Amino acid sequence: PKPNIDPTAVLIKAYACQRRTPLKHHNSFLTDALEILSQNAEYNDNEGRSVAFRRAASVLKALPYRVKNMEDLKSLPCLGDHSQRVIKEILEDGSSREVESTRQSDKFQAMKALTGIFGVGVRTADRWFREGLRSPDDLFRTGQQLNRAQQAGVQYYDDLQKPVTKAEADVISDIVEKAVRAVLPGAEIRLMGGFRRGKEVGHDVDFLITHPEEGKEEGLMPKITNWLEEQGLLLYQKTTRNSYLEKMDGPARAPNNMDRFERCFSIFKLQTGSERASVSGWRAVRVDLVVSPYSQFAFATLGWTGSKLFERELRRWAGQEKHMSLSSHALFDSKQNLYLRAKTEEEIFAYLGLEFIPPSERNA
Ligand code: ATP
Ligand code: MN
Ligand code: MN
Structure with a gap:
């Protein structure tokens, strides 16, 4: 049995990027419910409401104990009236009527x-x-x-609904490495997204690719996709060129979650080996490939590790607390009017005045 934790003695910081959020936590019975309401708000084009529920859920994911009563929540940030009502109902009745009716609604x-x-x-x-x-x-x-x-x-709807396992992601990693090495020796490939955060399954597999010699990575994506296509490994791909210019994308530009790297949204044809796994012997898997110049690699790594809320909170922290502007390309300091260069994620956290949070604890 775990030692008892005194909830009132646990200090939870307000921004998700100031907290450690493990993959497995103690409050899924509450966070699943709040995330339904968040998702529903998103479906109704209400971003503010959606983020509010997501932030509330995220705070509960960071707690080192299971919430037992409303007293446990007294000193926690980001829990609005609506979230508290939902939590109270679940604690008292086992479920929330609003959540259950949303979940079952035709629209949802x-x-x-x-x-x-x-x-x-x-x-x-x-x-x-x-x-x-x-x-x-x-x-x-x-x-x-x-x-x-x-x-x-x-x-490919049915295949793409099926979660991608870590084992499948590892097979795809080998394929992507082979493809990239064939067309650009010396390139570096990193597994990103949920799998970098330690997830055992995902909705896709994300990769970031770079080369230590700046400039070598230019125009790399079409070469990779050609190689993959020749091997019959691609069911679909759409490549977008790099459109990032520091002068134009700098602080003057409205903040935007979309980055401007050369990228490819694709669907791989993955051999499943055993005929038992699927009748056809293969399945479709969503794969995202992103190419970053070496000088932006640390920012790209931070930006493509997620979670989405963690990224959002990092940017909000940078803007509101530090007068800085963070993207997957760069960090701009508005007070000093200059770009802050970084080779590692650790340096970026340090510039932002944040304790370093490893990928496995960015599951906000
Ligand atoms: P899952 O396991 O469901 O795939 P995930 O965390 O990997 O979860 P993704 O949607 O694959 O989710 O996104 C991975 C990371 O890439 C996130 O941090 C997200 O912010 C970033 N990302 C995704 N799409 C874009 C985009 N179009 N532009 C910039 N960054 C993006
Ligand atoms: Mn992903
Ligand atoms: Mn992705």
């Missing part, structure tokens, strides 16, 4: 199914919902106009 279920299609965002899903569509089958049945990404999304 349809939006979940439709945004679950690769290439479909909230706006498109919402338009389809208002037209009476509820599932990928409905799109097919009614002959909706789909772009190339969405066509692939519908075609």
Whole structure:
């Protein structure tokens, strides 16, 4: 049995990037509920509300104890009235009526199914919902106009719904390394996203690629995708060129979560080996490839490790508390009016006046 922790003695900081958030925690029974409400707010285009519920959930993930009563929450940040009401109801009745009715609502279920299609965002899903569509089958049945990404999304829907395991991610890592080494010797490849944070499954596999000699990485992506295509390993790919210019993307630019690296959103054809695993002997897997110049590699690494909330909080911290502007490319100090260079994630945390949080504790 664990020693008892006195909840009132636990200090939880207000920004997720100031806290350690492990993958496994003690309050899933509450965070799952709050995340349903967050997701529902996102489906209804209410970003502020969505982030508020997500922040509340994230605070509970960082607690070293299971919440037993409302007293346990007294000194915690980021818990608004609405989140507290939901938590209280779950503690008292075992579930929240609002959460359960949301979970079961026609809109929530349809939006979940439709945004679950690769290439479909909230706006498109919402338009389809208002037209009476509820599932990928409905799109097919009614002959909706789909772009190339969405066509692939519908075609490989069942495979892409299945979580990607760490073992599958490791196989993909080997393939990507082979491809990159074949077209650019000396390049470095890093597994990013959820798997870098220690997750055992993910919705995709994310890679960051660079080369120690700045400039060598330019135009690398088409070479990689050509190699993969020749091997018959790609079911879909869309490559976007690098469009980052320090002068134009600097502090004057409105903050944006999308970075401007050369990138490729793809779907791999992964051999599953055993015929038992699938009838066809292969499955489709979503893979994101990103190429970064060496001088931006530390920022890109930090930006592509996640979690999404952790990233968001890092940027908010930088802006609100430090008068700095952080992106996956750079860190700009507005007070000194200069870019702060970094070779490692540790240096970036230090510039930001934050204790270093390792990837496995960025599961905010
Ligand atoms: P999962 O296991 O479900 O894939 P994940 O944390 O890996 O979870 P991703 O959506 O793959 O989630 O995102 C990985 C990281 O890449 C996140 O930190 C996110 O901020 C970043 N990211 C994803 N898409 C973009 C984008 N278009 N531009 C910039 N950064 C992005
Ligand atoms: Mn991912
Ligand atoms: Mn991804």
